[in-house]
Amino acid sequence: MNDVILHAHPTFGVLGILASVWVFVEALNASEANRSRVRVAAFVVTACMLIAWALGGYGYTVLYAPEKAIILAGPWPWAHNFVMETKARLFFIPLILALYLPIAATANIARSRGARIVVMAAAALIVLNGLAIEGAGAVVDYAVSAGFVHNGITGAQ
Amino acid sequence: MSAVPPVDAGAETNDALKGPAAGFGLAAVIAILFNTALAWAENVDEPLNAYMASLSGDPWRTHGFAAVAVFIVLGYFFTSRGFRIDGSRLAALLVAASIVAGGGLALWLVLI
Numbered sequence: 001m002n003d004v005i006l007h008a009h010p011t012f013g014v015l016g017i018l019a020s021v022w023v024f025v026e027a028l029n030a031s032e033a034n035r036s037r038v039r040v041a042a043f044v045v046t047a048c049m050l051i052a053w054a055l056g057g058y059g060y061t062v063l064y065a066p067e068k069a070i071i072l073a074g075p076w077p078w079a080h081n082f083v084m085e086t087k088a089r090l091f092f093i094p095l096i097l098a099l100y101l102p103i104a105a106t107a108n109i110a111r112s113r114g115a116r117i118v119v120m121a122a123a124a125l126i127v128l129n130g131l132a133i134e135g136a137g138a139v140v141d142y143a144v145s146a147g148f149v150h151n152g153i154t155g156a157q
Numbered sequence: 158m159s160a161v162p163p164v165d166a167g168a169e170t171n172d173a174l175k176g177p178a179a180g181f182g183l184a185a186v187i188a189i190l191f192n193t194a195l196a197w198a199e200n201v202d203e204p205l206n207a208y209m210a211s212l213s214g215d216p217w218r219t220h221g222f223a224a225v226a227v228f229i230v231l232g233y234f235f236t237s238r239g240f241r242i243d244g245s246r247l248a249a250l251l252v253a254a255s256i257v258a259g260g261g262l263a264l265w266l267v268l269i
Contacts (some may be wrong), residue, residue: 004158009183038263053221057217057218059223060175060217061214061217061218077241082266082267085266086266088260089192089220090259092192092220092221093189093192093255093259094233096185096188096189096192096228097185097255098190099185099225100184100185100228103178104181104182104257106176106178107176112171112172112173112174113171113244114173114243114245114247115169115178115244116244117172117244117245117248117267118174118178118182118251120248121248121252122248122251125251125252127211127256130229130257135219146267147235155252
């Protein structure tokens with residue numbers, strides 16, 4: 001079950017990123033015809049990010065301690081001290097933007113240039129932050145594997 | 158004869174944002190910066206870190222709830238005050254806050 005949680009966390013992050021791209025494209029082509037679609041897409045972003053937060057929070061606060069010890073004893077201790085510590089707090093930026101996105105999308109982005117720019121900016125920032133966080137997660141994951149090898153631990157895969 | 162094109166009723170009307178889109182937008186800017194400031198404070202102030210841990214069992218958990226609470230409370234506050242802002246200005250603030258907050262987090266964790 002813990003493996004499912006650990007893999008579902010980045011999966012919902014990626015789904016949130018993809019939904020943000022969807023919002024960006026809909027906003028780029030904003031019209032009266034796609035108003036409701038933008039709002040649906042914005043709510044999908046929020047839902048995915050909230051689920052990613054819950055799953056990642058469980059992983060970070062409950063499951064991560066043994067992996068942290070392995071990383072710190074391995075060749076890449078900075079993967080925890082810098083990458084994981086930055087990632088864990090950086091996540092709140094796209095989370096806040098994801099909470100804001102459906103609120104911004106309540107404005108008529110087909111008629112208001114300002115609302116359209118804000119929705120596109122928020123969606124783009126979620127994508128960029130999300131990709132950085134996904135990459136950071138991959139570095140942390142690799143650092144755990146490197147720690148296992150470095151410490152001669154086998155069978156942990 | 159007329160050189161002025163007819164006004165399209167469906168065309169964009171203005172750049173100004175009002176209501177929740179404006180109020181919560183400014184709240185998002187502040188909450189993003191608050192997130193980084195709180196991370197700095199947690200790292201230098203051990204009693205604060207311990208207090209945050211005591212509230213929810215883990216300082217990171219409290220950190221997240223605090224950032225979201227700042228966003229929601231300030232969002233309602235600014236909206237109730239009738240805050241208005243140009244959309245392009247708000248977008249620029251969101252981008253600037255994200256760059257400053259993200260860069261500030263990374264730089265801080267490199268330095269400590």
